Amino acid sequence: MSKQLLKSGIIVSLMTLLSRILGLVRDIVMTYVLGADWATDVFLVAQKIPNFLRRLFAEGAFSQAFVPVLSEYQTNKTLFEVRRLIAETSGTLGLILLLIAILGVIGSPVLVSIFGPGFVGKDREFELASLLLKITFPYILFISLTAFCGSVLNSIGRFGVPAFTPVLLNLSIISAAIFVSPALPDQTAMALAWGVFVAGIAQLMLQLPFLWKEGLLVKPTWGWHSQGVQKILTLMGPALFGVSIGQINLLLDTILASFLESGSITWLYVSDRMLEFPLGMFAIAISTVILPALSRQHASANVVEFNQTLNWGLRLVFLIGVPAAVGLFMMAEPIILTVFQNGKFTLNDAHLASLSLKAYIIGLLGFMLIKVLATGFFSRQDTKTPVKIGIAAMVTNMVFNLILFFPFAHVGLAAATAISAIVNALLLFYKLTQQKIFIADSRWRSWFAKLVTANIILAVAIYSYIPSTEDWQNWGNIQRATQMGQMVVGCIAVYAISLWIMRVKMSDLRQSDAV
Known part of the structure; x- marks a missing residue:
């Protein structure tokens, strides 16, 4: 089973890697044409509101409630049902x-007043944000239906197409920035907003032929009172806060950042984008492939395989998440300089964005673990436990926002979000072990010791060979990209060799000992 999960995880990771690369290109183009000024902040708020609802509703609450119920039907009921x-x-x-x-x-x-209260009283910003939101908000309709189609495909082991779909969003915004915005020199943000709208339709249309091929493209009918739909809705209520707490915390950052100096929202956005790279490419990929498997194992009462799958998922998160956190933290400013510092995005913007990136990275492993740990509950159709923990994490975020917001501005907001993610992950882990849903197998002690040693070697290598920040600032784009490419390849090589020396084998990821 874990061999098939690893194969599926690699497929999702590769598709997500392509999406993340194009996402970086999208953000580079966007910051190049807009910079880090008020218009960028306004567009990001107009984009973030439907995107937040998409993550909260479609990818967060809905998919985590729908996939377990669908898997139960596929295991125990007929194809007609x-x-x-x-x-x-x-x-x-x-x-x-x-x-x-x-x-x-x-x-x-009204939505702009709620999610961007700092724009109230600023007529220019408020009017543009309201107009852009009228264009971008229908994205929630298209992308949520896209997530629904993707959930159906994932439940039957078809992970590639849903994982590829976000590529279309990036291509649409890039095309709007390059080809449409020159025709609207004073309305570049408007062109990007229409790019979001078009992307929503394109992503939905991509899913339909594959559902038809699998014989699962059916005529929609109203089913509010059906037993299956009611079960999904019952699970969705608590799930709205469960796995999506991180997104709520990031949205709170945006709301508070709207009161700070112009550019603060953009700096946080750039930092979040870099955080999303390992989070989306690995943690979300792992949770995506194990959710149907865990749901089937729970439906068939296979406790041993259920625990093995959780062990596998958590071990993979640590294997990838720890070095990602080490590398991103130690190379934060060089990475921001290489990827974003160009056009209207200045050296000062890069420095300030790198500070919030470092703060976010403190909680990276927590963010990644939440995705897998929460899946352990959702696959069992338990949405109440994650929501209780999520509320505690949200309160933690609010408290630390108030403590850190005034002395550290946007960096304090990022740090508060990181702390709440750590609290969330620890509480989820505690509940899983307390309820004996997760039992650590016999490999963890030696695995963890080897992992720590390999990452210490990685940190020493980065510290010894990374050029100074001044060098990165003075270099041109090509030299920065070349040096960064060498650093990334070198880090991967050092980490891989360290794991080999520690005798961490790929076979460890293809099977798991029963407890």
Whole structure:
């Protein structure tokens, strides 16, 4: 089983890598044409509101509630009943989302007042944000239906297409920046907003042929009172706060940052984008492939395989997450300089963004572990435990926001989010072990010791060979990219050799000892 999971995880990671690379290109182009000024902040808020709802509703609450129920139907019921569940869920979801999209477009000024209160009283920023949100808000309809289709494909082991889909968003925004914005020199943000709108439609259309090929493209029907839909809705309520707490915390950062100097939202956004690279490429990929497996194992009461799958997922997170945190923290400013410092994005912008990136990185492993640990609950159709823990983490974030916001500005907001992620992960882990849902297998002690040693070697290597920040600032784009490429390849080589010396084998990731 874990061999197949590893194969699926690699597929999702590769597709996500492609998406993240194009996402970086998108952000480079965006910061090049807009810089880090008020218009960029406004666009990011207009984009973040529907994107936040997408992560909270579609990828967060809905997928974590829908996939376990769908897997239960696939394990214990007929194909007719599975198709009926898909039809009733898509019809109910589609109508609800349509109403939400209409209300969002109509009420865009209210939403801007809520999610960007710092723009209130600033007529230029507020009016543009309200207008852009009218364009971007329907994205929640299209992308949530896209996430629904992707969840169906994931449940039958088809991970490639859903993982590739975000590429279309990046291509659409890049195209809008390059080809549309020159025709609208004073409305570049408007061009990018239309890029978001078009991307939503394109991503949904991509899924449909593959659902049809699998015989699962069915006519949507209203099914509010059906047993399956009611079960999904019951699970969704608590799940709204469960796995999506990190996104709520990041949104709170944006709200508070709207009161800071111009550029603060952009600095946090740039930092978050770099954080999303390992988070999306690895943690989300791992949780995506293990959720259907865990759900099936729970439905068939296979306790041993369930625990083995959780052990496998957590071990993989540590294997990748720890060196990612070490590398990103130690090379934060060189990375921001290499990727973003160009055009209107200045050296000072890069420095300030690197500070918030370092603060976020403190919680990177926590962010990654949450994705896998919460899946252990959601696969068992337990959404109440993660929500209780999530609320505690959110309160932690709010408290530390108040403590750190005034003395450290945007860096304090990032640090508060990181601390809450660590608290969230620790509490999830405690509950899993307390309820004996997760039992660490016999490999963990030696595995962890080897992992720590390999990462100490990695940190020493980076410290010894990384050029000074002044050198990175003085170099041109090509020299920065060349040096960064060499550093990345060198870090991977050092880490791989260190693991080999520590006798950490790939076979350790293909099988797991029963406890």
